[in-house]
Amino acid sequence: MPPFFHRLSFRLPAIFIAFSLLVALANAFTLYVSWQLQGSAAAINDLGSERMRSYRIAFLLTQREPGEGNGENLSDQIREEIARFEEVLSRLEVGDQSRPLFVPPRPTIRRQLADIQTAWSGEIRPAFESLLTIPADQRLHYLPRLRRALDGFVGRIDALVTDIEQASSRNTALLGSLQLGLLGLAIGGSVALVYLIILLVVRPVLSLQEGVQRMEKEDFSARVPVESEDEFGDLARGFNRMAAHLQDLYATLEQRVEEKTRHLEKRTRELTLLYGVSSFLEEPSNIETLCRGFLQAVLPAMGADAASIRMIDPQTQQIHLFVHEGLQPGFVAKERCLAQGECLCGASAWTGQTLVQTFPAQGELPYACEAAGYRSVWILPIAVQKQRLGLFNLYFREASELSPQERRLLETLVQHLGIAIENRQLVSRERELAVSEERNLLAQELHDSIAQSLAFLNLQAQMLRRSIESGEREQALTELAQIREGIQESYDDVRELLVHFRLRPGASEFEETVRSALEKFEGQTGIHTNLRISGAGMPLTAEQQLQVLHIVQEALSNVRKHAAANEVTVEIQRGETYRIEVRDDGCGIDPRRLEDGEGHVGLKIMRERAHRIGATLDILSTPSEGTCVRLLLPLLQKEAA
Template sequence: MNAAFLRASRRLQRASLAAKLGALGSLIMVVALGSIAFTVWVTWQLEGGAAAVNEAGRLRMQTWRYAQVASAQDLPQLPALAQQYDATLALLDAGDPARPLFVPRDEDTRAALQAVRSRWQALQRAISEGATPLQAGQLAGDLVIEIDHLVTGIEAHLQRWTSILSALQFTLLALALAAGVALLYAAHLFIFQPLARLQRGLEAVARGDLGARVDVETHDEFGEVADGFNHMAMRLEDLYRGLETKVAEKTEHLRTERERLAALYEASRRVAQAASLDELAQGFVRQFREVARADAALLRWHDAEQGRMLMLAADRVPAAMLEHERCLAPGDCHCGNGAAPGGPRTITIHALTDGDTGDSAGTCRRFGFQRVLTLPVLLQDQTLGEVDLLWRDATRPVLDDDRALLEGLAAQLAGGIESVRAQALQREAAVSEERGFIARELHDSIAQALAFMKIQLQMLRGALRRGDPAATTRVVDELDAGVRESLADVRELLLHFRTRSDGAELAAALRATLQKFQHQTGLPAQLDVRGPVLPLAPDVQVQLLHVVQEALSNVRKHAQARQVWVTLDPRPELSVTVRDDGRGFDLAARNSDDGDDGHVGLRIMRERAAGIGAEVEITSTRGEGTQVRIAVPSRPASVALAA
């Protein structure tokens, strides 16, 4: 007996608190549910017995009615009344769980029901054999007496169930009191006592007694907490003198310094290896965000010529916010104002009021950002751009050491931007030199055209000697057409191959190209610029202008157009569209004709576009004109800075 109790006690100690409370609660719930189920069943029996008493009472009424109708010799009604009586007896015999209706199944009640059925049959036989009204009334009275016996038996049975139900209710009350006492005792045993031990231990540690320990009496959750408390107290006792804490602080400081040096080294490596401004900007903006532990970061380039801040790169900025922040004018927002004098600025957005000027950082506030740190990117007192770091938690601090590191990274970024810009200018110079060489070569090739003209002049002299006016006129016309065509080709080729970027933006270069085209052809040309455009790398811009010039050349030679439209659209990708209202052509037939000059022009446009990663889309319909669309992907080579 004692051994079994000890085993049960050990199992109870090893059980978790949830298991203990669950077992106790389950036991109480099972007992309660069982009691409630039994109570419901007893109530159901009582309801069925009450319905049976009601039906038995109805038998009295049917008996006297049957006897009265028989005495009145109203024989046609007797079968219907007998049928109703039999149905009531059958209902009492079988019961009806749906109502519910039950007749007790004990022997006395069943005997009483059988006696009622026998008396009923005797009454039916007597009436059918012609009994007198007096005899029928006596038999009906005997039947009613049997019905009273049946009702008395059912009521006695119901009285017993009622007594049982009352006793069960008192039992449930006692169980509820016992369950409350059991829960209180279990709470005291499993919760309050362990909490009191832990509280005494905490009070001892608070008094400075680091040797205080808590007894671990169980292996439940409180036992685990007590064991953790003991380990904590032991650890505090070991670290009491604080030497280990100081070593840890020094180690953390050294680790931080190492991370900062690694960040500067990574920035230097990125500047040395960056092939384009896009790559450099994206890498730096990610590093800025990681060093500052910010939620988002943006890098903006300052376009001094247009007085705007254009976004170069962003990290973890919502897409909807990117669209709004892509181009800002100074004063539109508290960030994007890198041209303003001064160093880094911290703006707490949630403290701003709606009366502030500009957008009042409404965009940042809409996307949940509460603080912004702006870092200007400076090179020799010249503002190149600005880095904006955004936090959703305005209380997160930016340490002075981190701020100094961010300023150092901004200086590295400025040097990297200048380096990429210098490389782009070098590539532009090389491309320009190559274009000049090709232009000179093409200029020398004009000798072939001059040879053709020399032959025509010899033929002209021969016609003059022969006195042939018709031949003379024909040769002069051919010379005139050849000279005009050659002059136009020479002007176009020289303009085409000597085109170079002089630092002007793409829109200005297209405007100059269209002015020259109008001067040469006399055709009206219209330029439509649909938004600000980030500067392109010089070589990319030159190639794009060449493709546009080739399209304009095809308009001059073949289109027979009355007007030309050029559209520059920076969104969703940079595109230039050249459209005319000329005669158009069959694109499929032109592609199959390798010897056609127009086909050569189309091939040249596609080759030049492919060289910068762009695509050329040509649509044309006979009699409705031609459209050439050149689509340049986002920063195909690099985004250049204006000189």
């Protein structure tokens, strides 16, 4: 911002105001001179009347008194003329602004007017008054002397009139000069204002326009001369700075495009690597395949010569070399197992911090990786929620620094790797737990069915032996038939268990699987079955479908073994809470067995399966009126989970 007095916003108004004031002053002076000319003309007129009035008074003094009835008294007329003379003379002295009337304020003129006043008051007026006291016939003796005094007095008035006329002539000439000056001022001022506008506004605008036109023609060397310290000067300096910046940008455009292209290519490679690794880590595979694929993707992308992933044993906290790429066998043998705090990898595992180590060209070789010929080693911990899983290593035979951008990329990749490893471990533990739970349920069901049947067969075999030894043929045949019946029942139980554990319904096959199970049950037992499905709701998950089917199968198995029923109905009602009921018209269950939760292994298994999916299981039964197994499964728990 230019100084205040250099700004156009100050200078242009100041110039116009100064020019207007100059014109106003010239006009005011012209009016003043015109006013002086008017006052001088009135003064000349009054002095002429004074000259005539002095002669008139002298003339009246030479006249005789008029006769009676001939008009006003002559003496009064003379006194009136004397009073008018003094009035006019006094008005000449003080002036009259209303006419206007005034004597030019020149010393010589003012002195002459004072002399006239002195002559009037000291000589002429006393002479007139003394003559008034003398009779008219005697005044003639004094008239010659009065004539001489009056001629001298009138001569003074004539001299004063002449000087005033000369002053008026000079004022008239001055007025003409002023008018010519005003004309010249108008012309010169207009020319000066036009010149100033051209100098202060038009010329800088044209200069800027020329610079802009040169810039449009891609002449970035164009510069605008800075010729003032006003707003246009600031604008010219700003234009020059802009032109210099554009010239620099244009000169380095190709270089900056290449740099930007390299940056974008590098960024694209990083994003491609991140996307590729993330996609690979989401594929189903074991941990070793996961880690090896991670090394094969990251190793060439980072330009390293070798890479490895070490896993930390959660029990012993030892660091084991899990997978590697590009490492020499001797180095692998030395680095197979490390303790916490041992070597660089142990230090990074201990602190949980990324470590970048560059070895000197000629050193003492205290580290195995340095002795193997590597100049730089990057070590990044693999951790999930502060749980240290392992280490990721990159080895370089040339000194290499880890840039902040590469550091962020590798830490992100390693974080994804850690999550993938943790997920695989969780899946493995979940599978082991599921297998263990299924084995436990299978053991319970085997104990509930086949084990009891085998115990019964063992007892029947002992009774058959005693009957044969005692020669009781009919009893032996009866026990043999019971043994055959027990064997058939055990066979049916085994077949039922095989079907039971082979059930794996799909997401849209749940109801068809229930229908198929009922058809097989009816074909094996001859018991009539019904399936009723109603309502609408969200589909069950695969785990929920599997457990519900096992509960239905177990309920049907209990009907086959204990109910002696003629008809079984399975009802499925969809909704926010699924309701599954298995009803039969059999003999029912003893209420004491229902109150004792441990009295029947099959009932206990059904309750365990219901608890696993967040459902509740109720068994409603009345002796001789059948049994109802009711399962209530709220889907809100699934959504909340």
